[in-house]
Amino acid sequence: MSKSRALYAATGVALLSSLAVACGSGGGGSGKAGAKAFDPKDYQGGTLTVLNHRDQGHFDPARQYTSGGGKIPTLVFRTLTTRDHTTGGPAGAKPVPDLATDTGTPSDGAKTWTYHLKPGLKYEDGTPIKAQDVKYGIERSFAPELPGGAPYLRDWLIGGESYQGPYQGKELDSIQVPDDRTIVFHLRKPEGDFPYLATATQFAPVPRAKDTGVNYEKHPISSGPYKVVSNDQGKTIVLDRNPYWSKRVDDQRLAGPDKIVVQSGLDQSVINQRLAASTGADSRAITTDTDIDASVLAKLNGPQGLAKRVATGYFGETWYLAFNTKVKPFDNQKVREAISYAVDRQSVINAIGGTAVAKPATTFLPDQKAFGYTPYDYFPGGTAGDPAKAKQALAEAGYPNGITITLDHTTTAGTGSGPEAATAVQEALKKAGITVRLHASEENDYAEKTQKPATEPGLFLQSWGADWPSGGPFLAPVFDGRQILKDGGNFNASQLNDPKVNAEIDAINQITDPAAAAARWGKLDADLGKRALTVPLYHPIYKRLFGKDVTNTYVSQWNGLYDLSRISVK
Amino acid sequence: MLRFLLRRSVSTLLVLLVLSAVVFLLFYATPGDPAILACGKGCDGERLAVVRHKLGTDLPLWQQYWHFLQGLVAGRDYDAGTDVTHCAAPCFGYSFQTDQPVLGMITSRLPVDVSLTLGAMVIWLVVGVGTGVLSALRRGGITERLLTGLTLAGMSTPVFLIGLLLMMLCCSWLGWLPFPQYVPFGDDPAAWASNLVLPWLSLALITAAAYARMTRSSMLETLAEDHIRTGRAYGLSERRVVTGHALRGALTPVITLLAIDVGGMLGGATLTESVFGFDGLGRLLVDSVNHIDLPVVVGVTLFAAFFIVLANAVADVLYAVADPRVALA
Secondary structure (H helix, E strand, C coil), X not given: CHHHHHHHHHHHHHHHHHHHHHHHHHHCCCCCCCCCCCCCCCXXXXXXXXXXXXXXXXXXXXXXXXXXXXXXXXXXXXXXXXECCCCCCHHHHCEEECCECCCCEEECCCCEEEEEECCCCECCCCCECCHHHHHHHHHHCCCCCCCCCCCXXXXXXXXXXXXXXXXXXXXXXCEEEEECCEEEEEECCCCCCHHHHCCCHHHCCCCHHHCCHHHHHHCCCCCCCEEEEEEECCCEEEEEECCCCCHHHCCCCCCCCCEEEEECCCCHHHHHHHXXXXXXXXXXXXXXXXXXXXXXXXXXXXXXXXXXXXXXXXXXXXXXXXXXXXXCCCCCHHHHHHHHHHCCHHHHHHHHCCCCCEEECCCCCCCCHHHCCCCCCCCCCCCCCCHHHHHHHHHHCCCCCCEEEEEEEECCCCCXXXXXXXXXXXXXXXXXXXXXXXXXXXXXXXXXXXXXXXCCCCEEEEEEECCCCCCHHHHHHHXXXXXXXXXXXXXXXXXXXCHHHHHHHHHHHCCCCHHHHHHHHHHHHHHHHCCCCEEEEEXXXXXXXXXXXXXXXXXXXXXXXXXXXXXXXX | CHHHHHHHHHHHHHHHHHHHXXXXXXXXXXXXXXXXXXXXXXXXXXXXXXXXXXXXXXXXXXXXXXXXXXXXXXXXXXXXXXXXXXXXXXXXXXXXXXXXXXXXXXXXXXXXXXXHHHHHHHHHHHHHHHHHHHHXXXXXXXXXXXXXXXXXHHHHCCHHHHHHHHHHHHHXXXXXXXXXXXXXXXXXXXXXXXXXXXXXXXXXXXHHHHHHHHHHHHHHHHHCXXXXXXXXXXXXXXXXXXXXXXXXXXXXXXXXXXXXXHHHHHCCCHHXXXXXXXXXXXXXXXXXXXXXXXXXXXXXXXXXXXHHHHHHHHHXXXXXXHCCCCCCC
16 A cells, blocks of 8 residues: 555656755765775764665564565674675675574584584673574574564474474474584475575574563664664664674674664655755665665766665566466466467566666576576567467467466556556567456455465466575475465465476485585576476566765675665764 | 533444444455464464464454453453563553554554644644635635635645655755654654644645635625624624624534544544654554554554544534534533
8 A cells, every 4th residue: 555655656746856856965964074084894983874664573583584674683683694794796695604603514414404603792781692592592483472484494493393482381302502502403304505594583592581572572682783772663773882792703794883773664755855865864874675766767867976876786586477287278388388478578677667676587586696597588579579479379279369368466556466567468468369357456365365276366476585595495485396385375376296396406405505506496497497387577676775975885685785784874 | 511421422432332343344354364464474374373373363253352342341461472461451452463552552653643633733723714714804806816726726735745845845955844753742842843844734734725615605604694794783893793703603614624634633644644754543554454453453443433523522512612502412
């Protein structure tokens, strides 16, 4: 709802706010360059403001999804491993040690992972961080009182499927703590990606004595450079320095600002207006969730130099047309091929905001090395679609006179699954003799319907985003036949259950060398592509403004956002 | 007066009871499972069932409603994991998605809407009624046409447009005011006011027009009535006629309108809150509907309805004050 409101508000005032941009930047802020040359590595001070549209949700490490939204959790919760914060290039997509001394030692064919904590680690109250606390933090995430985390821990750890958390007095025996600084994980099957999973907030230590259940999020105990001063239900969060943290015990975070204030619930056009004007405290502000809108785009190369204040990032995500191969006529590969040929990717991209915010996709894996990206385009339609080839495939499928199908989409305007994108697909397919009836549902209803095999429509718009930059979490939930979830939460929309594919997924999961695994994931994606189980449409691009006194902004390759732990304010 | 209050209280309780039942029923007719949303992506059958049980949405509808009513009268216990918290009566339950007590979520946002509404009300009454009276007195003149045009423009401009324009002008270009951000009155009254000026103006500008037009027509009607003519015949000054007699009679419909507006806005001014990023009841309601958060939806709806009923009761009392022909019964 808020999205559509923001959209019409944005179109209504696009012209006017671009005027504001033109006049606003001359207003000057209170920020001033220091006398000394500015070096983010040793510069400390100031207050960084984060202006966001969506709120932070539950600020409890047990309840965040993987590494949590908006790059703020990493400021408070240190985890066994973390993504490489020190660089914005492709190397940033690698896991590196954080609380642990290394990214983990596999044994028993990657079914057992052992970690040792660095010496001298302390919480915000000065008490030492122990391996037992990491175990307890993970155990909490199994409690039904604290839902929200990703399913990996429940699926991977032995006994995880039935464990109900520590509040009923039980421990999870597959996590062992032989001493205060050693923790050992026993997994059901080999998982070479465990170092990636260990970046999730569930791997942050939680001292049992300080646990207050659902109320823990009001003041989670910090292990990172900042501690929580106040948290108003994830809407306004104020962070201050943690006196027991120092760069001596953390080589990943710079923690420049003395204070960080997160304000959310703001209108998206107002966020852009404020960052463009960049006056007062807003000159030291950023956003981690609002892309630039038409008004900023129009002024980007103007005299006020907004182009220099835009960070461009790529999040590993693919928007695609999902086929349910259990529904006719999508059980017929030739029909799926015909639709693949006919799709006009450029018109879909135009429908969701243009080339500034998306690039066409022909592979299911995102086009980044870390995922194992292997280029292919088996049913080339160019960017605009190939109706002739589509008609030919349709005739081969036994429908020489065209066909009528239904496409499901959401009612949320401006998104990849919204009515605009659906209409763009409808128009392109019409040229190939495929008549598309549109069927819209409200977002929650849509998610429930499409993620349950019994109610899943034959053709619908869908997206899959990376839980971490590796091929495994990208391909397995979508193509592994054993991950067809009958009760809901299913993302294997094609309902493919091919023993060969399942076996290959298991084989790659045993590989502990990311580069070797990436190559195999890429090959698997290219093989799956030949079966036309999805029609990849586009990968999103993030473009976000930052205030004029914010420095050292670079974008993480892990999730396309700039890294708050390295930013400084002048 | 006592009978009036008693009767009103009983009917208010009945209205709220029926309303809460209707919201429960409607909630079940709408699609979406709050447990799926709370549980997160990739939540499978068994885990989902446990979470659903935790929320209590696995119970039949009538039982959920019964628990809700019990909580209102006797309070409820809530399991926070590490310990059990008691939510004292009247307990509106706990949010499915934020795990906060609903009453606390509402009362923490109420000051936003009270500040927004009362401040804006002062502005729109002064502007609206003033314009209306002036237009009535200068009927057919240039003043009237100008005022009518201006108020019409205000009425037909959406609040988010006025809000964005005002922010651009006052915050971006001129830098007179900060970009609004709600500051509680108790923290800093000056900051409270300076941050609220723009939301007040936006809300007042779109509302004032209706008051101007209502006051004008009602004023013209009253000016044509017998007692005004009699007053003039007795030689009362025009000023006494207008302010002492005509205005008083003309205010009755304005009071009705005011009761509806104030009652409605106290329950949330969603668009204004959104444009300025204020966390009020309107935003809370929209968010909780989007997040299938039944306890919060019921709580906010009941509060909003209560304000409307209350405002109407106040209006009835004010009628009697403004117009001696009306009596409270």
